[in-house]
Amino acid sequence: MKNIFYILMLTISIFTFGQKKELKQAQKLIDQEFYSEALDLLNNNKDLILASDIKYQAHYYYLNGWALKEDAQYLESVISLRKSIELERSIRQKKYIEDANFLIQNAEADLVNSAVQDNKNDDYLAASKKLYDAYLMNPEKEDNITYLYYAASSSVNSKEYDKALEYYLKLKNMGYSGVVSEYFVTSVESGIEEKVSETEYNLFKNSKDYSNQRTGKTESRLPEIVKNIALIYVQKGENDNAIAAIKEARVINPDDVNLILSEADLYIKIGDKNKFKELMQQAVEKDPTNAILYYNLGVINGEQGEFKIAKEFYLKALELDSSYSATYLNLVGLILEGEGPIVEKMNKLVTSRKASDMNKYDELEKDRVNLYQECLPYLEKLIEIDPTNIEALKTAKNIYYTIDDIDNFKLMNIKLQELEN
Numbered sequence: 001m002k003n004i005f006y007i008l009m010l011t012i013s014i015f016t017f018g019q020k021k022e023l024k025q026a027q028k029l030i031d032q033e034f035y036s037e038a039l040d041l042l043n044n045n046k047d048l049i050l051a052s053d054i055k056y057q058a059h060y061y062y063l064n065g066w067a068l069k070e071d072a073q074y075l076e077s078v079i080s081l082r083k084s085i086e087l088e089r090s091i092r093q094k095k096y097i098e099d100a101n102f103l104i105q106n107a108e109a110d111l112v113n114s115a116v117q118d119n120k121n122d123d124y125l126a127a128s129k130k131l132y133d134a135y136l137m138n139p140e141k142e143d144n145i146t147y148l149y150y151a152a153s154s155s156v157n158s159k160e161y162d163k164a165l166e167y168y169l170k171l172k173n174m175g176y177s178g179v180v181s182e183y184f185v186t187s188v189e190s191g192i193e194e195k196v197s198e199t200e201y202n203l204f205k206n207s208k209d210y211s212n213q214r215t216g217k218t219e220s221r222l223p224e225i226v227k228n229i230a231l232i233y234v235q236k237g238e239n240d241n242a243i244a245a246i247k248e249a250r251v252i253n254p255d256d257v258n259l260i261l262s263e264a265d266l267y268i269k270i271g272d273k274n275k276f277k278e279l280m281q282q283a284v285e286k287d288p289t290n291a292i293l294y295y296n297l298g299v300i301n302g303e304q305g306e307f308k309i310a311k312e313f314y315l316k317a318l319e320l321d322s323s324y325s326a327t328y329l330n331l332v333g334l335i336l337e338g339e340g341p342i343v344e345k346m347n348k349l350v351t352s353r354k355a356s357d358m359n360k361y362d363e364l365e366k367d368r369v370n371l372y373q374e375c376l377p378y379l380e381k382l383i384e385i386d387p388t389n390i391e392a393l394k395t396a397k398n399i400y401y402t403i404d405d406i407d408n409f410k411l412m413n414i415k416l417q418e419l420e421n
Contacts, residue, residue, distance in 0.1 A: 124158035178221035227262035291321035
């Protein structure tokens with residue numbers, strides 16, 4: 001009986017010694033940065049080690065997670081490291097927990113940084129996969145849910161619309177808005193407001209070096225998410241789903257101007273300009289000081305031949321924001337729409353020798369010049385705001401030539417030559 005017991009104990013000792021030896025060898029390979037070799041060794045001995053004591057299992061998962069991280073298998077690394085922590089806690093051991101948590105943080109950071117670099121390199125498909133893996137590392141955490149939002153965006157950029165739709169629907173269904181608090185302080189010395197972290201804000205709240213301490217909230221990402229869901233449905237030819245998606249969001253947030261604009265954008269995508277115009281007018285009622293809304297109404301009315309109404313909207317847009325160059329350019333284009341009918345009438349009279357026709361021609365010429373004179377203040381302001389706008393410079397040059405303003409004609413010509421050179 002004693003011999004049997006002795007043999008059993010000897011077998012257990014040899015078995016345990018074997019596991020220790022393999023784990024030590026794996027540790028040595030990792031220390032020497034032979035990560036693939038360490039993973040092969042651990043994988044070849046996985047069944048034996050995982051059949052041994054929990055403390056050796058915990059060591060296995062720790063080393064496996066470490067090697068996986070260094071081998072850029074980040075999600076698998078985190079899963080393994082968390083298993084190590086779970087096993088150690090089950091036996092109230094803390095040998096690897098601190099280092100495992102540190103490796104988990106690094107794995108997540110490395111994965112996200114790698115995704116950022118992929119996006120910079122236009123490798124959106126790889127970026128999307130990595131960002132989704134970063135989300136899976138801790139899907140309950142707000143920061144990681146944000147990775148899902150960016151994964152969806154990268155999927156759109158890679159034209160993986162089905163995958164993007166899956167991610168956006170997941171975000172919508174979980175009620176994700178992406179709204180976070182922001183903190184601002186103003187330096188007394190410079191008078192410049194700075195955005196700071198929450199910790200810094202709490203430190204600076206009572207500091208004499210800073211004033212105007214305030215907090216704010218970022219804009220909700222829900223309108224953009226719903227808009228992208230709708231646009232993907234449009235891309236897939238599922239217009240009914242697109243309209244349903246945007247309407248559902250508007251029921252939740254009926255006063256959200258961004259959602260109204262998203263719905264308007266949807267209708268312009270599917271070619272319903274009247275519905276677009278109706279929604280844009282709703283948006284103006286909600287946000288009457290938004291110059292871009294009036295600009296868009298100017299665009300759609302101009303496209304529908306409502307030139308007088310379009311002009312009123314453009315002028316209102318300039319009243320609210322006199323720095324938006326596109327408004328000036330569109331307004332000039334709108335005014336010049338009146339040149340076509342004038343020139344057409346002049347061409348019919350140009351060969352006539354009747355005194356009455358010649359008088360009519362002269363009157364039409366005056367109307368044409370008046371049209372140009374009306375354009376010039378807007379063109380000049382546009383060139384002041386955007387001196388490299390070639391289209392504006394060419395239009396101004398032609399107008400100056402037509403109205404015999406040779407000095408300004410030469411000036412525009414010089415500016416164009418400088419830009420071309």
